[in-house]
Amino acid sequence: MDTDWMADGLCRSCPPSVFFPSDGVGVEVARRICADCPVREPCLEYALRNGVDHGVWGGASERERRRIARQRRLAAASSH
Numbered sequence: 107m108d109t110d111w112m113a114d115g116l117c118r119s120c121p122p123s124v125f126f127p128s129d130g131v132g133v134e135v136a137r138r139i140c141a142d143c144p145v146r147e148p149c150l151e152y153a154l155r156n157g158v159d160h161g162v163w164g165g166a167s168e169r170e171r172r173r174i175a176r177q178r179r180l181a182a183a184s185s186h
């Protein structure tokens with residue numbers, strides 16, 4: 107999968123620990139950075155397609171990505 111977008115991620119200038127928060131406050135800090143990131147969409151897709159289960163990617167926490175993945179599975183199942 108294409109990873110060229112990573113070079114444009116705002117998180118490149120942040121310590122990695124910011125995107126692997128240990129609590130809800132930390133998640134919010136990371137999400138605010140992602141909100142202004144120009145590669146938010148490919149970042150989120152990358153994490154969803156690769157089943158990345160740690161950290162904040164594309165503005166979504168682990169829990170939010172699980173929810174998005176579940177919704178997509180349900181939508182795919184109901185369209186068959």
Ligand code: SF4
Nearest residue numbers: 115117140143149164
């Ligand atoms: S969306 Fe967030 S995690 Fe993804 S590249 Fe941008 S700043 Fe980094």
